[in-house]
Amino acid sequence: MKKICILVSILSAILILVVYKNVNSPLNPSIITRATIDLPIKGDWTVNRYVFAGDSSISMEEARGMVNKKAVFQGDRVIFNGVTCKNPNFKVKVVDSDVYFENNYKINPDSLGINQKQVKVITVSSNNNFFDDFIQINDNLIMRYNDGLILFFTRDGAENDKSVLNNINEKDSKIITSRKQNDSTYKSGLLLGLKYKDEDTGEYSYRTLWISSSYNKISPVLQRKNILVPRKNGFWEIGINKKYDNNLDRDLIWGAPLMKNNSEKHNSNTVVRNIKNTTSQILFVGTDYISLDNQEVYYEDDEQKTKNSYFSMLPLDNLNGKSMEFSKAFNVKALNMLQISTEKYLKKLNKSWGNVNLNDLNTNWAVTRRNGRWILRGRINYGDFDIVYAAPNKILTMYDDLYPSFDVIKKEVPDMVDTYTSPNKDFVVVLTETELKIFKLSNRTNLKLETTFKLKPGEKAVMSEWTTGSYVNVWSKLFKK
Template structure:
């Protein structure tokens, strides 16, 4: 009997719960890997209620989920007819009400969410994300499956002995897909691109899929579409003006939610505008599954005087708490050693510029003014200082010599040396290699050149060239492999069909 495997991307969209922490305080990602014998959700659970349905797929048949059971144990996880062997569990604590308010506002009406922190349990399958589950109480969970959201009730602390049942098949009426093993090497990259025209920024997303180094049709959509644990999301920048104040607001929403636009929060934080008028513009420099790195450019005047104000800072924000506009601390991502790296970077920059501490402005933001940039095939941390010299405003970037952690950047390997890439394409400014090490994308100022890789060497002729707009830069690079590829293609096709 041929061994079968579930299409992971369907599970990515189909068996997930909302993303990460809801506020900068919680975004320290206090994660632990518990002893599996003490799994917080160990036992047998029943789907008691379907909370909401947002299915737009006319071809899919409704799944009769109510009363299906799920089992979580040290040896396996089952969902109906599906089986996951040797799972790992990670637990983190987040503010429950804020977490659900931003991601699933309707849940607050259906559940008595406790004040304070709740546990989010992440299930991991062979080092790959499988799903997130929010524990409301000892006997109640929240789980999302495809376009359905479920309430799980515990029915037993025990599980059946299904540890040997590794070949569970899909049943009739199920909308998951099962692939048999084949010889296809499938991968694809979702690129987010930002272009600049007269200080106005526009964004687009390009999907490039490969099967045995053969390109699928290249797909493109306006704006930034990015994958998360709960499915595909869209990032928007929305401008709001009020009483002489103009500000850009970041808004992210799950594209499968019909009421996403209702959740837009565009309220001014007047503590940012004390006695000031002017403009605050925001530019996306990097976006990942759970964080976005932006540049904030502000300028204007004070209401009670003719003095001007300026700032040009960097921020890294948790996507699950964009409304608060409070950036995460670098220590939450990279530990206390990052403080020393920032202080050293600032000191060297001041020495190079021949300025003193008295020249620095916005000093209280120095430790939090950091972000990400692309250089020579990798993402790097950078910091920024603002300073005054001869009554003129300036800013300067510096390197923070710490590797961005995996919670911020999921995949950042370059499997061809930068020297080899530059020898092949002298105009190269960036490059990406696939997880299977069979394809490399080389970026110049004007195009993306795609090559196959054979035995560690770039092949002689390119597979494709894709033109870039003027001043266009990569702000996102998300790889899909295996069974994920077809679903990502389907998602991007669906977006194009709806435009």
């Protein structure tokens, strides 16, 4: 009996102890172990410098207003510029400085005063929602990038730290240009398509020149046979082959992709314009259309003769298609300008509309080169005339501006017959009757002859396509291949 009482007493004590530990009572103190959180960035940080790196929608005034603003990093929140991230999570990556700044911002870290080989990229998020990225340069210096604006923060209390001062040795804000922008501003190239007529055979031949400049250095002029034109689905090559049948020669105009674009499985075969008893010469090649001057031929008295010349503007993807109507190339109002131009020409000749067919007129037009620009020409039975209309739109040519003006360049090069200015206004290409001359354009006003290239007699342009930035390197490699 005594043993049973002892056993009951022990069980009762254990039961009381268990109940006591699990009952909320002021007599039952709760002991909680405090979690220790090791934050990669702690405390208060102050913006003391800003730098514009590239284009930005942020104004200079807004950037100045960021100076002296604080970023607060605590265990339960991160606060900056009036925005709070509660219960933040931090992810830290150690990256190579040169690689990171080049890949993400296209700038050299040295231009920011950052000489560390590695930096930490700290991503702040909450519940898998991104908040911000901060780049930690050292223990006392971090930076933040947003919309072309870089902000530098120093840890409060570290103002006298030499390691910080070495990294922010330029207290005033400045504007730096990203390498991408530099490339765009200081690299430009011209694909210039040319044609010339062989005086012995009377046949036209075509070639393409590649003229480029990189950081004010003109590269040697490159050339290749036929017309090389950049298109949305890759580069195409355009050419003309002669074909002889029934004592007549005619021209086969062809176009073919120079390189296969993985995203375009179609359009990989050569397109050929095969019109019987017709010779053609190329007047203009754009990224989507080709302008031709055609003549029907016939055989008489042991001699090939011509009749019925006409213009045609054809899509490169369908060289056997119908000539594009003038009104569709531009707009309905343009057709009215075509009629006005025709009337002016007829009046000059003292002729009437007579047998001029408006429908034929709408397709009998061309793009050709004169006085440093692409112009529009129409054709009727009485001859060819200028169409009084704005310069060809971007469907036909993307860029066709001159700087300085044609007259200014003509004063410098009196024997000039044609000219082109790069979009970056860093060099000018001039064509004379015998030479192609390349001038550096300093301060956008002064022409300095850099190099010359010999032209064929009577050689003239049928295409001009410009590019800038990183595409200059891409086009150069492609052209060299």
